[in-house]
Amino acid sequence: MNRKQLITAFLKFLPEEAILYEAEDLRPYECDALSAYRQMPMIVVLPRTEAEIAAILQICHAGQVPVVARGSGTGLSGGALPHAEGVLLSLAKLNRILDIDPAACTARVQPGVRNLAISEAAASYEMYYAPDPSSQIACSIGGNVAENSGGVHCLKYGLTVHNILRLRVLTIEGDVLEIGADALDSPGFDLLALMTGSEGMLGIVTEITVKLLPKPETVKLVMAVFDDISKAGDAVANVIQAGIIPAGMEMMDKITIHAVEDFVHAGYDLEGAAILLCESDGMAEEVADEIKQIQTILQASGAVRISLARDEAERQLFWAGRKAAFPAAGRVSPDYYCMDGTIPRKHLAHVLEQIEQLSAEYGLRCMNVFHAGDGNLHPLILYDANQLGELEKAEAFGARILEICIQSGGSLTGEHGVGIEKLNQMCLQFNDAERDLFHAVKAAFDPQSLLNPGKAIPELHRCAEFGAMHVHRGAEKFPDIPRF
Amino acid sequence: MNRKQLITAFLKFLPEEAILYEAEDLRPYECDALSAYRQMPMIVVLPRTEAEIAAILQICHAGQVPVVARGSGTGLSGGALPHAEGVLLSLAKLNRILDIDPAACTARVQPGVRNLAISEAAASYEMYYAPDPSSQIACSIGGNVAENSGGVHCLKYGLTVHNILRLRVLTIEGDVLEIGADALDSPGFDLLALMTGSEGMLGIVTEITVKLLPKPETVKLVMAVFDDISKAGDAVANVIQAGIIPAGMEMMDKITIHAVEDFVHAGYDLEGAAILLCESDGMAEEVADEIKQIQTILQASGAVRISLARDEAERQLFWAGRKAAFPAAGRVSPDYYCMDGTIPRKHLAHVLEQIEQLSAEYGLRCMNVFHAGDGNLHPLILYDANQLGELEKAEAFGARILEICIQSGGSLTGEHGVGIEKLNQMCLQFNDAERDLFHAVKAAFDPQSLLNPGKAIPELHRCAEFGAMHVHRGAEKFPDIPRF
The missing domain is CATH 3.30.465.10 (Uridine Diphospho-n-acetylenolpyruvylglucosamine Reductase; domain 3)
Incomplete structure (x- = not known):
């Protein structure tokens, strides 16, 4: 179905203002928060009810028109990137x-x-x-x-x-x-x-x-400073191994500390090689006891300074630095490339060392700020897109980081999704049988591949072109067993 | 492939003792713990390695032979019931x-x-x-x-x-x-x-x-007695709503209390209409605080007696009754039929009342013993299979209970699985589109339906024959929207 036919079909049950097709109206939908990828959709629809969505889907299904759903457009992997011949289905009006x-x-x-x-x-x-x-x-x-x-x-x-x-x-x-x-x-x-x-x-x-x-009765936050990022990484593993699950456990390295301290003045120790923020929430006695245990473990893990936020204002201040890490990266570098790999906690220290080596190898700075407790790294590779070749270097550096994550037993995305951005890396993480199965599951729901086609799961030829060897154990064969 | 061809193929890589095919060797595998359903398999294989399993699967795939996997055979829904023309794949030897x-x-x-x-x-x-x-x-x-x-x-x-x-x-x-x-x-x-x-x-x-x-540092158990089972049901909801997640929260009704007390002498109050066991685990201070809160809430919810197990021996004794509920049912009735529905916690009291009414209607006693905290009921319907029509009455009673569970927003199985037992009830819980999708997902993994065929998901004709109207909202149509 072409644009005109679609509009005619949609107008039978949607008001005019719920259908956008002029270039100026489509422009705000051409990308999500991963703005490196842009694509204008054929048409945008803004239904207000489930019944309207059902009718839109039936029309698109009958006409073999791709449908890309979009929420608020804050995604970081291009998952809501429109399809040139497709409908961009905004769910923004279903907000009750x-x-x-x-x-x-x-x-x-x-x-x-x-x-x-x-x-x-x-x-x-x-x-x-x-x-x-x-x-x-x-x-x-x-x-x-x-x-x-x-x-x-x-x-x-x-x-x-x-x-x-x-x-x-x-x-x-x-x-x-x-x-x-x-x-x-x-x-x-x-x-x-x-x-x-x-x-x-x-x-x-x-x-x-x-x-x-x-809502928890009490929330307390501890900030620990380390003179060695490996010690901070080990401290994270030690806390978890002691059976404590903090409400949050976030880590920043030296370059991040400096970038955010200049920006928000959170009171971070500029001498530190790493800062760990560790939060406990729950009932008052429970929090008091957990905070005491956390402090003991951080001490034993080599923290050089440990501060308990003395009140809610200081707790918010300690967090303010962490939360400002991304904008702070924007202040110290013209561009940055944010990764989202995950690793088993016990490999934190080792992976951080490898990232430091790669940083030297590529000649690009890398801010490390991450959800340390669950091993979800957010390395921010700093580069200048106006310097010839720096973007390519940043991308190569990022790909190496994801490889390390996968090799350590982790995965290529913790919370940002694969979207359009990490299709090639999916070839690293999954073997042919696994990717085949993803496609088969997709086909079970959507045999014509009309829903957000081309995202999240690479086609087999893409992996062949990418030339990736996947790094799982999965590919091993059974040489001793006759084949049938 | 027939039995002889399969044995020949398997003998190429499996030792003789790993292949069973004589009736006397097959007999122990004819059912799992749901012994009402029995079926002899064509053959049993006992591989020792993943490579052997892979070869078995390749042979069965090539020969279009059904494969039913079996662990220890303790399942309660007939999920490991063998297939008459199939291979029963025991995984018991992969025990490292x-x-x-x-x-x-x-x-x-x-x-x-x-x-x-x-x-x-x-x-x-x-x-x-x-x-x-x-x-x-x-x-x-x-x-x-x-x-x-x-x-x-x-x-x-x-x-x-x-x-x-x-x-x-x-x-x-x-x-x-x-x-x-x-x-x-x-x-x-x-x-x-x-x-x-x-x-x-x-x-x-x-x-x-x-x-x-x-391992938690401390474990404490509270036993509360109620003179009204509805109050006990509400107490469960009140504890959870207060933000407490006990390590365990189990409930027994009067008939269960009597059956188990006669059997294990756990010290249960025979006057009580319901007993609630509520456990807390964690760090000592945390547990002390949580137990105090639990006691306050149980009191406010109308408990007539609350006892804290004074030591580990008494804690084990309190649990002994709960753990003996199933054998105790066997002592007070020749047969019992165990259900496994789940319901939203807030409907506990109401659903228990309905079960009591059904018990009177069918003239069959029902012991209620369950994981109250997560709304997982295990009604044990007591009957005598030697009395003409009692099994049928028990089954009808059970089916009504599952309908009530589904209608209250719960589901037909909490932890025992659908297996062969609850295929009909799946027609109640899921509409055509949902069951179609289950089949499509199955086909994505196993297009020829060789893995445990006929379990868990009813074929569409089965639901038509069962004559069930599913009780979800899903079937509603969109009358105001033109159809395409």
Whole structure:
């Protein structure tokens, strides 16, 4: 179907203002927060109801038109990059909180609701929604489901998948699926987990039932300074191994400390090689006890200075530096390239050393700031796109970091998704059988590949062209066994 | 392929004793713990290595022979019921703990390892594996993955899916899949969650990396007696709503209390209408504080007597009653039929009332004993199979209970799986589009449906014959929108 035919079909049930097709109206949708990739869609639709979405999907399905869903457009991997011959389906107008049930500790919301708006609405019941991506003021809960978003507190409280109970989903045919249950488990295959993090490739989420948690009585934050980043890495592993799951455990290296301290004056120690922020929340006695244990372990791990935020204002100040890391990178370098690899915690110190060596090798600075507790690295490679070859060097440096992450037993993305950005690296992480299976699962939901085509899972020829050897154990054969 | 051809093919790489085909050797495999369903397999194989399994699968795939995997055979839904023309693939000989990594808090094990053996092996590091199904002495971790098993402690520590990091899986073609990562999240679709609870229908798990937890410093148990089972139900909801996640929260009704007290003399109050056991574990101060809060809430919820187990011996005694509930049912009734529905906690009191009404309606006693905290009911319907029509009445009663569970927003199985037992009830819980999708996902892994065929997901004609109207919202149509 061409643009004109689509508009005619959509106008039967959508008001004119819900259909955008002029270049100036399409422009704001040409990219998400990974603005290096841009593509104008054929058309943008802004439905207000599930029924309207179902009809849009039925039309696109009948006409074989690709559909790319978009929440708030804050994604960092190009997952919402439009398709040139496709419909960009904005879910922004489905922004109602349908129900809050304080007895069941749940909220039922539409996909366009902002992450933070859920906690704001639940605040009158002294409850909140735990996953807190940095973009939580703006990002939508539907986008969080699509990317299985995490945040500072996901170490203790889990990713999006651990904080939702039910999804209402439309298939590309416009059929309704009710996935999950208000109870702990649901029979049949775990489609709730399968949908979560599927980057808009399996269905369109129209309703989400999230878990709410009671607000913790007390929150305390410890800041520890180390003269050696390896010691800080080991300290993280030591805390976890002692059976403590902090509410948050974030780390910054020296270059990050300097960049953010110049910017927000958080009171960070400029002599330190690394700073660790370690938060505890819960009941007052429990927090007091946990903070004491954390301090003891950090001391034993070689911290040169440990400060407990003396009040809420100082706690916010300590956090302010961490939260300003990305903008601070923008102040010290014309450009930066943010990675999102994950590694097993025990390899933190070793991986950090390797990144330092690569930094010297490529002649590019790298700020390391990350969710240390769950091994989710966010190296920010600093470069200048106006210097010939620096972008290419930054990309090569980044690819090496992801290889190290995968080799250490981790993965190429912790919370930002694969999108369009990390398709090549998927060839490193997964073997042919695994990628075949991803495609087969995609086809089970969407046989014509109309939902967000070309994202998240590389086609087999792409991996052949990329020339990647995947680095898993999976490829090994069974030489001693006859083949049939 | 017939039996003789299969044996010839298997003998090329398996020793004779690893292939069973005489009736007397097959007999022990004709059922799992749901012995109402029995079927002799064509052949049983007992491989010792992953390579042998891969070869078995390749042969069965080439010969279009069904394959049913079996762990310890403790399953309660007939998931390991053999196929008459199929191979029963026992994983019992793959019983090695391959690696324990105390720094990473993980263990890598083969599927035939017993659940409890993991905790026994980890004990020297003061760690343990959290999910603890009642059958944990005997059941295998591979079976736990197949059924996504829970246990008394899953309220706080989650189901199997929340306690594993990686799976190594063989497809029906014998290809290796490495699923998951040593880190928090993995890119691509969430195949780890999809495999977990898939009842042997998607692949054969050959290695599992589980999470280990540090043993809690302190464990305390409170027993509360109620004169009204509804009050006990509300007490459960009140504890959770206060932000407390007990390590275990189990409930028994009057008939259960009497049956177990006669049997194990746990010191239960025979006047009580319901008993609630509520456990707290963690650091000493934390536990003391939590127990105090729990006691206050139970009191406010109308408990007539609250006892704190004074020492470890009394704690074990309080638990002994709960753990003896199933054998106690066997003592007070010739037969019992165990259900496994889940409901939202807030509906506990209401659902219990409805079960009581049904009990009167069908003239059958029902013991209610369950994981109250996560809303997982285990009603034991007492009947006498030698009384004409009682089995049918028990089955009808059970079906009504599951309908109530689904209608209340819960599901038809909490931890026992669908298997062969609850195929009809799947028609109640899922609409056509949802069941179609389950079949499509199955086909993505196993297009010829050779892996455990006929389990877990009803064929469409079955639901038509069962005549079920599914009770979800999913079927509603969009009457105001033109159809395309």
